[in-house]
Amino acid sequence: MLYFSKRFVCKSIFAFFLFLSLSGFSQDKAEQAIQNMDKNFPQEKVYLMFDKNSYAAGDNIWFKAFVFDGYSKSNVSTTLFVELYDSSKKLIDKKMLPLYNSEGNGNFQLADNLKENIYYVRAYTIWMTNFSEDFQFMKSFAVYNPNSPEKLIKNDNADWSVSVFPESGTFVAGIDTKIAVRLQSGGTLPKNWNGYIIDKDKPNAHLADFESFDQNVGSFFMTPQKDKQYQVVITDNNGKNQKIDLPQVAESGINLQVKSLADKIEYQIKSNNIADESGYYKIIATIGNRFVYKARIRKNSNDEVFSIPANQLINGILQFTLFDEKENVVAQRLCFIQPQKLNFLKPVVQSISKNLNPKSLNSFDIKSDSNIYDVSVAVYDQSKFNQKENILSAFWLTGDFTDTIEQPVQYFSDNRNTDALDALLISEKWKRFNWKDIISGKFPVIKNQPEKYISYNVRITSNGAPVKNTNINLMFEGDKSGSKLLTVITDNNGDLSLKNMAFYEPQKIYYQLNADNPDAVIIPKVSFVPLKKELPQSDFILVKRNPNDALTSEASLAIENSQFQKKLNEKVTDIEEVKLIAKKQSPTEKLNDELSSPMFQSASETIFDFVNDKSLATGSPDILLWLEGRVAGLQIQRDGADVDVLMRNKKVDIYLDEVKTELEILRGFNISNIAMIKVVKDDFFGGFGNSNGAILIYTKNGNTGSGEVMKSMTGLKFFILKGYDKPDFYKNIFYSNDSLKNLIDNRINLYWNPKLPLDQSAKVEFYNNDSAKQNRVIITGFDDEKQLPVFSDSILN
Incomplete structure (x- = not known):
């Protein structure tokens, strides 16, 4: 039986029933448990898109944030917390950002004297802190500084480990089984590797040979025999090899086999030596926390192939779970729905005006027929930029898994290998929930409820005692002449609540009441939550810097970019100061100041x-x-x-x-x-x-204006509320000014706009650096109406 939700399936909802038996189970705890998870425990995930891959001391780290709930925009959280750590887990900086339509943007300004090392950005919502920290966003960056006593180098010779995963977790004698092989490392994974299978008693005879799909995974098929012990031998492109045992062969059991095809998902239950073949299994399929499919299957249906129509589902991870009649988990399998056809919106880049001469002006238009309010746009020098992750790989893959996946962007590129993605998912396990726990009623404990934007409790006291059930006049002072009056009443504890506020600059709030020595105690309802787990390993190591050491190409590029930006900022600041002297307030700006507070x-x-x-x-x-x-x-x-x-x-x-x-x-x-x-x-x-x-x-x-009100409040006591951290303004270079043209321009990022209004079309203008021969345009966003990612990655031609 298929179950659908409008929120989850953005297609026509229809009724489709697959009855394989008229007999039912006496228990339906699994269905009730997953529906409880879906209703009460939404699973948020965060994706941060950054302007570059690496930085130098003194740089700005610019980012755009998206927050999802499963495979749609999240309506749970309106505040995002973003933190910057050094490699010893010392908190260097932190930002609290508003989420408008589940999106936000910000930046970290790195200190000029920051030591060369690996640094980490963590991002999460308060709701996410109720669950495992492993699902919070975490990304590492190299930050270079030629004045540091130590330098970073790639850890290309790091050891790697290998693991093997039979499909659905069972390895049964006599059943032809697909086996996924997964490599992982604290450093850089080998680009190419291969393997072969042997019987441990006959080590010189290869039972099967295979090549890796990519750095992460490979796969092969084999039919194990009872009383045999098998091993996989892996050799990388540098000649390193490892040997690992396959699981012990079970004499009896079942194997759940799944194929994700373009139009359907086929699955089959293969069994061997099952003592009692009467009765039924129950199979449940979920997407995230959402229950989408259920069927009852006879235990003796060994040769039958069942299918689910894929065109009625969305792209995403589908988890099959096979239960016995007592609702014990027998086998599990993850697959991706329709990997052959990715459903996302691709804006059109058109009306291209291209000039690859140094510091030349280029432009293009972005057009979309969908209801997309704004997009993030970045333009890069193609020779200097390598994107390891994008909104597609985060939305469909890495946001829901905790293991490191090398170059996840490859699984959703135009030349993707769907067999590689399938092998990767055989090697993964869904950790958002555990069936045994939720069936037994063990659900996450919710300690931190999300607040809508910024909320504070303010306790008003007089001579140390709470001022209860009393009217208080509040006046919100702005940075100009305007202000606003608000009358509120304290509760039985002397508290008043200020809720659902969204502002950047600290707000000074005056208060007036008939009491002696009034005082205000500010209690924020939502705040940063310390990181408990250890930081992940990096594929860099830190070594002593010698005086004559040459910079690596990545370090040299990052430092050149930083030096260019500093010189640019100095010149732009001088230009802006000259402009500021001559600038007069326009009549409309003056009217806005007069009328609006x-x-x-x-x-x-x-x-x-x-x-x-x-x-x-x-x-x-x-x-x-x-x-x-x-x-x-x-x-x-x-x-x-x-x-x-x-x-x-x-x-x-x-x-x-x-x-x-x-x-x-x-x-x-x-x-x-x-x-x-x-x-x-x-x-x-x-x-x-x-x-x-x-x-x-x-x-x-x-x-x-409310200037007179402001004057009347002079001398009153006040308290200050801290607002959101306001992002700095990103300055895209404008070479029409001749004073900038003598700068040596080796930029990686030629244009950055985290929030470009689209309204079906928009124009982008940017200037080339001194050497780019190809310009790469990356457009990222999300369509609210269709609940689909918006993505385009193209070379300007």
């Missing part, structure tokens, strides 16, 4: 200035009709008398003079009364964490 200002706002641009008021006199078609991604949805305003297919809030307003009030509202309209597509402090954005309407007789 800091709580209602956002970096993502679009301003329509009706005071200084008289042409805006022409056309329809009705404000709703005027808004329609003016803002990309904004929809006015009508259903008879009901009207909704949507952004990215979600309702947005309406504010009139910074007071939240029902849409009904705007019916027939004359546009001649409007001074300014702002459309905010992300969160802002005044919205208290409304990630769907807002439309802010300012009337000509409405808010004119």
Whole structure:
């Protein structure tokens, strides 16, 4: 029987029943347990995309973050914690970032005197801390510094280990079985290796020979015989070899065999010497924590092949679990659904203007027919960049596994080997849950609940005693003249809660009440959680640096890039200082400062200035009709008398003079009364964490700033709330300025934008370095409506 969910299967839902027996099981604990896991224990995973593979001391590490729940965007968490560690697990820096639509971006500024070594970036949500740390995001980086007393070198001669995995975990006499062979190492894995199988009693006779698929895995078939002990001998391209025993051959048992084809997934139960062939097995298939398929199979159905239609499932890891009649796990097998056909959205790169001369201007357009609000775009010098992971490999593979997988991007490239991916999954085990535990009722203990954006408890005291059930006036001060008043009431403990806030700069909040010696104790509801486990091994080692040692090519490139960036920043700073002297505030900027308080200002706002641009008021006199078609991604949805305003297919809030307003009030509202309209597509402090954005309407007789309120609060006590860590601004080089053209440009990254508005099309302009002969464009994102990754990796031609 197939089970589907709209959230999980983005296709037509249909009813499909596969009955292999009219007899049922007396227990259904497994189904109940997995449904409990799905409902109450969503499994978040994080992917961070970085601007480069390695860095030098003094560099910025730039990153874009995506948070998923299984195979869709997560709606669990709105805050991401990102930490930077050195190789001794010392915390160097940490960032708390807002997640808008399950995405965020940020950066770490490395110190100029940072020692050359391997450093680690950890990323997680508070919800993820309820589960194993092994599923949190962790990535290592080489950071180079020629002034360090030690240097990094690749650990190319590291030992490697080999493991063997019979399909479904059983090795039964007389059953032709697929065996996966997996290599792992604390250093660099050999690029090529091969192996052969021997009977331990006859070591000179090869029973089978095979070649590796890639650095990670290879596979072979064999039919074991009872009372035999088999071994696999592996030899790498450097002549190193290892020998490992295969599991003991079982005289009786079953083997679950699976084939993932383009149109279906076939599975077969092979058995030998089963004492009682009456009765049934139960097989359950899950995608993540989601129950999607169940069947009852007779124990004597040894030659039957069963199938599941793959076109009704999504790409992803499917786990087959075979149970006996007492719901004991008999065999398990992982496979990938439709590896031959990966379902993701690929934006089109077109209208290419290409010039490979040094420091020349290049451009291209990005076009997509899907409802994609924004994408991340990076352009690289192809000769200097090697991508080991991307959103596809993280979304479909590494985000759900804890073992190191070398070059996971290869399993989802255009020239991918589907047999290699299948062998890799035979060698893996699903660790998100354990069937025995959840069937017995042992579920994860939830200690940390997610809060929507930033939340604080503030305890108000007077002479040390809590001020209970009392009205308190709060005033939020911004960095300009504006401010906002808010009246709240403390609870029985003297606490008040400030919830769902999204802001960057620290907020000074004044408070007023009739009490002696009032004081405020700030208690954040969500904070960083220390890392408990040890850091993973790296494929580099640290050795003493001698005075005449030459830099490796990777170190030299990273240091040259860093030196170029420092010189560029110095020149750009000089240019910007000159511009700043001459810059005057525009009439629209001045109007925005006058009308909107800091709580209602956002970096993502679009301003329509009706005071200084008289042409805006022409056309329809009705404000709703005027808004329609003016803002990309904004929809006015009508259903008879009901009207909704949507952004990215979600309702947005309406504010009139910074007071939240029902849409009904705007019916027939004359546009001649409007001074300014702002459309905010992300969160802002005044919205208290409304990630769907807002439309802010300012009337000509409405808010004119709150400077007078601010003056009245002078002398009152205050407390300060720390907000999110605001990312620095990434400066893409602009060579139209002649003063920059004498710089020696050896950049790896030619363009970086973690959040390029798309709205079906966008234009990208970038300047070449001094040597690039091929430019590589990587576009990354996620489509909310179709719940599919957005990805394109192409060479500009």
